[in-house]
Amino acid sequence: MRRTHLVATVAAVGLLAAACAGRPAPATEVATPGAVAAAATTSAGPSPSSPSSSGPTPSPLASVGRGEGTVSVVAIDGYAEWGGVDPKVKWVGTFEKETGCKVSLRYYDPRQEERPGDFPPSSFDVISATPEVGGRLMDEGKAAPLNTGLLDGYDKIPKRLRTLPSVTRDEQVYGVPYVWATNEILYDAGKVSPDGPESLFTDEGPVMLRDRPLSLADAALVLKAQGTDVGEDIKDPFDLTDAQLDAAAELFTSGDDGRRVFWRDPVEVVQGFATGSVRLAQATPYHLDVLGRGNKQVRALTDRPVTGWADAWMMSAEAPHPSCAYKWLDFTMSADVQRKVSAWMGLAPANPAGCTGAARRICTDYRVGTSQAFRGVYFAVRPKDYDKWVERWSRVVS
Numbered sequence: 124m125r126r127t128h129l130v131a132t133v134a135a136v137g138l139l140a141a142a143c144a145g146r147p148a149p150a151t152e153v154a155t156p157g158a159v160a161a162a163a164t165t166s167a168g169p170s171p172s173s174p175s176s177s178g179p180t181p182s183p184l185a186s187v188g189r190g191e192g193t194v195s196v197v198a199i200d201g202y203a204e205w206g207g208v209d210p211k212v213k214w215v216g217t218f219e220k221e222t223g224c225k226v227s228l229r230y231y232d233p234r235q236e237e238r239p240g241d242f243p244p245s246s247f248d249v250i251s252a253t254p255e256v257g258g259r260l261m262d263e264g265k266a267a268p269l270n271t272g273l274l275d276g277y278d279k280i281p282k283r284l285r286t287l288p289s290v291t292r293d294e295q296v297y298g299v300p301y302v303w304a305t306n307e308i309l310y311d312a313g314k315v316s317p318d319g320p321e322s323l324f325t326d327e328g329p330v331m332l333r334d335r336p337l338s339l340a341d342a343a344l345v346l347k348a349q350g351t352d353v354g355e356d357i358k359d360p361f362d363l364t365d366a367q368l369d370a371a372a373e374l375f376t377s378g379d380d381g382r383r384v385f386w387r388d389p390v391e392v393v394q395g396f397a398t399g400s401v402r403l404a405q406a407t408p409y410h411l412d413v414l415g416r417g418n419k420q421v422r423a424l425t426d427r428p429v430t431g432w433a434d435a436w437m438m439s440a441e442a443p444h445p446s447c448a449y450k451w452l453d454f455t456m457s458a459d460v461q462r463k464v465s466a467w468m469g470l471a472p473a474n475p476a477g478c479t480g481a482a483r484r485i486c487t488d489y490r491v492g493t494s495q496a497f498r499g500v501y502f503a504v505r506p507k508d509y510d511k512w513v514e515r516w517s518r519v520v521s
Contacts, residue, residue, distance in 0.1 A: 180295070181440050183270035187449045193225045194447035197250040199434065200230050201468050202301065212467050218454045224447035234335075234387070244441035248448040251301060252437050254289040255337065258505025260437060261292050267438045268295040273449055276456030280473045283497045288504040290435045298435030299452050302470035305431040305489065305500055306333070306341060308424045309411055310403045311396060320426055321345050323403055324374045328382025331395050331404035332375065336516035337361070337503050340430045341405065342371035344501070360430060361504050365511070372515040385520055389469075396421050408488040409469035427499030433473070471496075 196203055205228065206213035215226050233253045244265040252260060260266040271277045277285070280300055284290075290298030310317050315326060323330055324345065332338060340361050346354030353370045357363065363371065375383070384401065386392055392410050395401030396419055404410075414421040436455050442448045454460060461477025464470070471489035472478065478486035490496045506512055 181267050183268045184445050187273050188446040190224045190447045191444040194444050194451050195227045195248045197229050197247045199251045202251040214460050214463050222450045244439045247439050248442040248444050249436055249438050249451050253434050254432055254503040255505050257289055257298055261297050265440050266297045267440045271296050274453050276453055284433055284473050287502050298437045300433045300435045300473035303433035304407050304470050305429050309406045309421050312420045312422045315402045326403055329384050329401050331384045331386050331401050333405045334385040334387045336512040339371045342374040360501050361506055368515055372519055375519040412488045431500040432503040
């Protein structure tokens with residue numbers, strides 16, 4: 124069973140009712156990045172040499188043609204729905220009808236993106252990328268710079284998201300923001316009254332922490348707020364010296380190991396609070412909304428700054444079907460798709476025009492379209508020394 128959004132996952136703890144099913148579709152394939160590469164190389168022929176970050180940057184597409192008839196989409200689970208999980212949740216088919224581009228859809232787990240040799244640029248047209256994956260694609264020259272003048276919906280996305288370092292490089296645009304979210308600290312109001320973000324590291328626990336190397340940035344914000352020798356010089360929690368990175372990791376490892384629980388699936392946070400087995404947790408505003416609808420006494424700290432992230436669609440530097448790829452990028456920015464993916468995933472739509480229908484409540488959770496939406500938010504970017512972040516985090520979780 125593949126859980127793709129919190130409204131589905133909370134059914135596991137009886138808070139809300141929703142359907143959840145697998146993806147038995149012959150047109151789709153579930154794969155890790157390495158497997159995606161192998162499968163695509165087999166079907167598309169030998170892959171040419173991948174561009175490197177030291178090589179010439181490919182030029183953005185000058186114009187969009189009628190389309191090549193097909194497009195290879197590599198997506199995070201839930202980001203490209205065709206109705207296989209819920210017949211009412213679908214937008215891939217609409218794209219095919221509107222553009223004539225048949226979608227070849229594969230899924231990947233972004234947590235496995237550290238594997239070498241993944242994502243040969245000839246193996247896909249477009250990919251939904253986390254800041255970690257997108258940063259790697261740009262670093263390795265595997266993402267194509269975009270001609271945003273060819274994307275009708277681009278200007279509808281707030282400038283803050285369009286100009287994030289996770290989707291831009293050297294004054295070039297490489298990604299179209301899709302959904303975004305912020306990290307908050309939730310707590311069981313019946314058990315604890317935290318003093319501030321530092322409580323995540325000092326409380327007796329159990330405390331749930333998101334299992335992601337970039338979670339070290341949340342600890343860096345605590346160090347910055349404390350004004351210690353190592354923390355006072357932190358300007359950006361995603362740009363840390365070795366000493367600052369070590370201090371951030373130490374916050375996670377201080378105290379009793381038994382007080383820390385690491386989560387990857389959003390349902391784990393809901394289950395933790397629903398069963399009373401957790402006191403505090405790193406989570407999102409949508410977690411809080413779901414738990415509130417389940418009549419749980421869970422609150423969120425209102426302290427800012429906080430960290431956040433924006434996932435984006437990127438185009439391969441060697442996209443076999445560039446015109447259909449651009450049509451896909453433009454389609455994902457439409458109000459209809461933005462509304463559907465936001466409601467399905469519990470994440471804020473990049474285009475505020477998607478804040479209608481079932482997504483309206485999600486947009487309220489994230490303050491979309493207001494002056495408060497991005498206030499005090501440090502958005503994630505892949506650190507230049509990301510391998511060090513991975514190494515420090517491996518120590519934390521071990």
